[in-house]
Amino acid sequence: MPETLFDDAGAEAARGQEPLAVRMRPRTLDEVVGQRHLLGRGSPLRRLVEDDAPMSVFLWGPPGTGKTTLATVVSRVTQRRFVELSAVNAGVKDVRAVVDEARRRMGMHGTRTLLFVDEVHRFNKTQQDALLPAVENRWVSFIGATTENPFFSVVSPLLSRSLLLSLESLDEDDVRALVDRALTDERGLDGRYALSPEGADHLVRLAGGDGRRSLTYLEAAALVAGPALRPPPPSDDASGAVSSGAEPVTITAEHVERAVDRHAVRYDRSGDQHYDVVSAFIKSMRGSDPDAALHYLARMIEAGEDPRFIARRVVVHASEDVGMADPTALQTAVAAAQAVELIGMPEARINLAQAVIHISLAPKSNAVISAIDAATADVRAGRTGSVPAHLRDGHYRGAAELGHGKGYRYAHDFPGGVAPQQHAPDDLVDREYYRPTQHGAERRFSEVLQRIKDVLRGGGRRD
Template structure:
């Protein structure tokens, strides 16, 4: 790279080139960023919004009175942490804040820059604020990649408001950002863009002079496929669209075939509102129930590739863990719930691994539908009107006057008896003696079969007390 001092180029736009250059510092990179010409950049960069009103999505962050609006409209210095998946607008929001407030904008990447540059930028920002009153927006991309010492270097600037710090992270900041920095910053959570938001991004890029300026057209099927491929990521949407525009035929029409060729991703025939949605999820659940782990993984991959909401997949796995595995492997529900939490915590693409682990666990687990049969049988009796009065000895006896009504009289405290089980009636008269839960001999449930037989024998007076 050519040294600016060697060429005599001024460090600032308004400095006299004849004046000797100041000691080297990283400021030139920041100043150039303010006036950079994006006309030759990637489509995603050229289409970056120039004002908050042009930002698509994130309505919960951009309404009147929100912190971002306060930062822009009232020029209030504050520190923000922007947490969200890639392509949701973290860098865009930081850039817009700097542009519309005419603040000096400095971008530091935690991937390529170290603590030396951070300290140099902070010192320059402090001098700028003291000499001219001009504030600096210090944007740290991928801030979670900074280690503790590097994050510590940000604290004086944040504490003293020498900069308006904006950190962007795709990782949970409660795990990846040090507590002092987190406590001094306002945490804003960005959501993946909705389908309608992505379609607006596409429409703008196709028509805008900064974008493709009407040079190509996207047919509806290709647009649907592009939206599915994007997965809520605006940057990915524009990157794929630009790639397709480069290989578009002479008539400028981008169809599904052109899009597949451009991004090397086959269009999965899948309509989230139509038959494919229901057919695939049905086949997915039945494959797990049938213990065909390979077929289940195929349908999981098919749904993920088609852009199905991973939270929907996770919910079905959680239901299946109790419906078709149940007590045959009680840990299956724990795995399923953990996978659902992982989807919320890390999102796709990483969460595909967590979902796959849950699918493999459930598919290979012993199966039992005794849980769902038990609760449905009990609910069926309730619907038939078999919901008699609660036996007197089980009724609440804590309030004044309950004893006069006979509430609690004769109740036997189970812990006072051998085995913790004592003969007494728990169910109402009209369902007493009904066996709703009928465990199988599959997996861990076989043990519960034996335990349940002994418990029922004691409760109903067919066996000896204790030893359960």
């Protein structure tokens, strides 16, 4: 029938117009790239797909890690009726309608329903509460996808009735595998394009562990590279040689740059450029130059440097270069590192920038690292000595007979909470490791430390 032919052709044309990332969505769990920790034999997702087990799960992870992909795979192989809602535009009425229909079908036909809610963190409390009876009574098997921490964005009763599965950003090998498949698969670019090594490196860096982004950028770069002829099937020429057809169009780093409008940052994470940029980043913070430090921070981020590595360097230098001159610098740095884990990129770049600016502008002191290095040097040199008897543990039987704890002065019984007594071993009683500077808050700590030492030394040496 002409109408049927038109419908089939229209459907085929529609599939051809779908984004590359949609066309390349896996059809089975074995085609899923990455997330190996969730796809092993006997895992909850395997049970949900292969055993059709009733359960509810939250898929939590950064964008492009495969949350929607996994739900789509489940929908294709499950024996259940599949219903998808987007929390962006669905309301309480929509949720209740799905639940009521699921109950009706289960009661009348024994048909079970799998409900997938994308961006579930956008549901308010009332909308989430509407899901509770269905999840608790297993009228539906529920899959919720979210990029935000469910412990903050999902009501506790719903979370406690579901499994929480954390997805991780794809590593470089995963992204390359995804891109290689899209280049050759008939659903993708079908061998009509090839990717130069430099183009692949730049594309992988830009993707930042986001599979969907990598395919979106690849599709855009292919458009920039120009149309490619579909290669004809192989055929024998007159000489008997086999012709492979048209040569694929090569997508270069320049094509990727033009498509994404992002310059290919020359940065080898295992070579000199990596160490040079990191060194300049650290020295710019130490040198109180926030603009230079931000430049190197942006350079590392744009080159695809692991943000956790950057955060670790910032935390280290909050103590190494600022220390007690501004104790809040460490708090800011640690908070930025936690934000990297909690929020992820690209948003966490703002938190990293705040920490970098804080450390750059803070008064500087290396007294902390100098102190611990000096103490460590003494210990390694064998300068330890015995713990003074009055500081030893006196709680076990026989300790009193050994004189342990005898003469200990409880600090809280003395003015200012400082008791005049010796704490260091006899051989180290005159050693000074922490020497405060006169910078920032450390000037005040210097005065406090001197007063404390005056009181401590009033206790005299215990022989």
